[in-house]
Amino acid sequence: MLEWRHSVSGRLFHIDLRTGHSIAIGPQRQAHRTTIVNRSSLNKGFTITPRPAAHATAISDDEFEDAELDAIIASIPLPPPASEVSGNGLDVGLGVQGEVLGAITRSTLAQARVLDQVDGKFIVCTTIVEGQQVVFCVDQHAADERYQLERFLEEYATRCADRTAAFLLEAAVTVDVSTNQYEALRADSVARAMRRLGWEMQLVPRMAQVDISGVPYVLKDRTLTLTGRPKNQALLSDVFVSCIEDITRRQADTQQHRMRRQGKHKTVRADDRDWMSFARQMPGSLLEVVKSRACRSAIMFNDAVRRDVCERLVARLARCRFPFQCAHGRPTLVPLCQILAQPCDDS
Incomplete structure (x- = not known):
């Protein structure tokens, strides 16, 4: 650090x-x-003709307010606007500012050519955008984190659909819940949704307690030892309770929505194996665990990798559904410059 x-x-x-x-x-x-600086003494050759004041202006307490500086900034021409790029939000990446007109898309990212790794952190690449060669760098950690996130979510969605997402414990773990949460688990819809996520449980009669005999396998590394015994029961309990609250709230919202829309439109069931649809309905606590797992398993900064590994990283990023942000929202790539072809003077 x-x-x-x-x-x-x-x-x-x-x-x-x-x-x-x-x-x-x-x-x-x-x-x-600090002491207010008289910026008139810092004039670096700019000649500003003062404009007559149209009306009296109130004196400002802002020490950074300077009429001469404002006039200099106003005289700087703005860069030309970037041309519009057709496509949807999944395809359009980061637009290049300044003289580069256009944007890096998933298709241009798939055609990128890797130059080399820089400082053990970034991968410098080139690609063609609107007929011009653009140089951009890829954050190796953010890019691999994005790939790992989508891979984990796809695997988890498939296992939840197949009802194989549970990791069975050697001995049951008792978790205390509130009375409302206990009553919510007695409802078949909530219990089915919890088991689909990988929670195997048994309600303790006449007590606000639940015996957990299986946890979602994505929690295994964070909450269990190598032998399958609990090592972080507090986190296990927090995620379990959070899942109950999230599922109960979503089901209540869905029921209200169906009552409002009754007789107007037929409800369309989302694809259980589509990880994007699955992630939208996934409890936030479990999603954060998957994000953390993707971050920890990704290539880190200062990890030196060969060029073929860099090429594989960029190719995998181009195949992602959302390739331009990591699991926590950080950009995965940044355009650097555009290489303009100069005419050759044979004379």
Whole structure:
């Protein structure tokens, strides 16, 4: 971990050198106020003709307000607007700013050529966008994290559809629940939804307790030891309770929606094996566990990889349904520049 303090806010951050993630440490500190600088003495050759004031202006307390600086910024021409790119949200990636007109799409990403790995963190590539060669870099950790996330979600959706998502425990674990949660589990619809996710359980009669004999296999590494015994019962209990609350709330919302739409449209059942449809109905606590698993299993920063591995990373990213963001929303690639072809002067 690397300590870094923001120069303006004064807030301290810890930065993970392997993943690039930052964690704020402590409350935001009030930035120190300094002496107001007369920026007229910092004129670097700009000649600004002052405009007569149309009306009296109130004096501002903002030490960064400067009429000359505002006039200089206003005189800088804006870059030309980027041309529109046809396609849907799944295909269009990050647009290139400035002189590069266009955007990197899934199809252009699939045609990318890998140049090399840089600093053990990024993969520099080139591709053709609207007839021009564009250089962009891929965050190797974010790219592999996105691939791992979609792979884990697809596998989990398939196993839930096949009713094989449970990892059976050697001995049952007793979890305390509230009275409302206990009553919710007595409903067949909630119990079926919980078992479909991989929870194997038995209600303890006349007590607000549940004996858990099987957990979703995606929780195995976080909550169980190698021998299958609980090592983090607090997390196991929190995720279990969160799943009950999430399923109960979703079923109540669905019932209300059906009552409002009754007689108008026929309800269409989502594909159980489609991981995108599955992820939308997945409890948030389990989804966060899958995201964490994808992050921990992905290639990290400072991991030196060969060129063929880099090519495989970029090719797998291009096959993803959402290739332009990692599991936590960080961009997977950033366009750098456009290589313009110069005419050859034979004379």
